[in-house]
Amino acid sequence: MGSEAENGDQFDEFDADFLGDLIRPGDSDYDDARAVWNGMIDKHPSVIARCQDVADVIDAVEFARERDLLVAVRGGGHNAAGLGTCDDGIVINLSPMNWVNVDPDARRVRVGGGATWRDVDHATQAFGLAVPGGVVSHTGVAGLTLGGGYGHLRRAYGLTCDNLVSVDLVTADGRFLTASEDEHADLFWAVRGGGGAFGIVTAFEFEAHRIGTEVATVETWHSIEDATAAFETWRDFAETAPRTVSGEAIIWGVPEDPHFPEEHHDDPVAIITAVHSGDPEEGEDLLRPLREFGSPLFDFSGRTRYLDLQQGFDPFFPAQEHRYYQGSVYLDSLDDEVIADLLDRAETRPDPRVLYYVWNLGGAIADVPEHATAFSGREHPYLLAIDGKWDDPAEDDAVLEWARSFQRDMQVHSPGESYRNFPGLGEGEGGETQRTPARDETDDRIVEVKGQYDPTNVFSRNHGATPSESARTDGGADDE
Secondary structure (H helix, E strand, C coil): CCCHHHHHHHHHHHHHCCCCEEECCCCCCHHHHHCCCCCCCCCCCCEEEECCCHHHHHHHHHHHHHCCCCEEEECCCCCCCCCCCCCCCEEEECCCCCCEEEECCCCEEEEECCCEHHHHHHHHHHHCEECCCCCCCCCEHHHHHHHCCCCCCHHHHCCHHHHEEEEEEECCCCCEEEEECCCCHHHHHHHCCCCCCCCEEEEEEEECEECCCEEEEEEEEEEHHHHHHHHHHHHHHHHHCCCCEEEEEEEEECCCCCCCCHHHCCCEEEEEEEEECCCHHHHHHHHHHHHCCCCCCEECCEEEEHHHHHHCCHHHCCCCCCEEEEEEEEECCCCHHHHHHHHCCHHHCCCCCCEEEEEECCCHHHHCCCCCCCCCCCCCCEEEEEEEEECCHHHHHHHHHHHHHHHHHHHHHCCCCCCCCCCCCCCCCCCCCCCCHHHHHHHHHHHHHHHHHCCCCCCCCCCCCCCCHHHHHHCCCCCC
């Protein structure tokens, strides 16, 4: 990039027209600004551009492209693989763009590219509305949506990306586009589950749903000795439950938290959960069989505010305080053999805070045809997700090997594929899954769209989509 003086002049020129903040090594807030959710990610970008508006995003993209800088795009910074930051390049940080505008009559919600689900929930719940989001509220809207988006409302209203109406986006060559079913439809197809490799989304427009402000839930914690019966009971209930019910069966350790008796801290437990997205009274009746199962150690079931549901697990996954890993495997079924293999891992977890859980899928997720969006995996009935959480760097190898070997071994029960938002650490080994013809077809089209909108791979740190060699050579197709 030239001499230090030349670089300083370039940054000074950039800063002169930039409304937001440019943060560089040596600045007092640099270390705070470069930190992301996963504490094991330790990157040192050359500059962090905290964008205030679309013009800032365009300026940052053009600055990076003209100087051939590595680009990382940060929304909520919650990506466990650390894709929202980089060494030496530029981080285009949209977190100041966290505005949310709600049209309650039209049930439309426009959301800035730097917003989190806490921002969206706060704004929509004032009107009894919700956009299907994640299960931890400090997750970024952008990352979750672009990778698909599983949450508590998934079976009733589909993936987050299924509720997307349009996006505003800055392309690799600095153009500002709106993509929807009616304009730039190929790009709109790609951003619904294909990741963030096609441009920087500065605004999302969603359809919202009237769910009220209170939902019925079940959350019972059982001793590990009752895990088999708990998982089987949850499975039997989930397989016949209406699509208004979404839930999880979880293996975890009792947190060291004042809500739990100290004598139970770190004890392995099986947790069964369910959320009903309709009338709370009807939901309580419907969910009662799950709540009445066994003799739980703890029972947090009942009616709860949707806002509290969305934020319930936030304290256990704080930003920057722990080391995290997220991997996944879709499952063909949850028969007794699969449950036995899942529970064999309960006692071998390398840290009590390591957890894994099974989500039931189907419902509205499967209503959307497989190739209607870039999301792959709609036909699968279950997803196994593995969340590593630990503190000591000396434990890295043990935790990662445990998680990766777990994924590999569960492949015998898997149709192949993993969830794009839980890709491991992007290391390409240990967490890889089989390929399927459906996924291959989707990925081929993703590469085609990538080549049209980002032929030189400016956005290279987003779920690994790369343009074809011909696209690189041709410079991409012209687009009106």
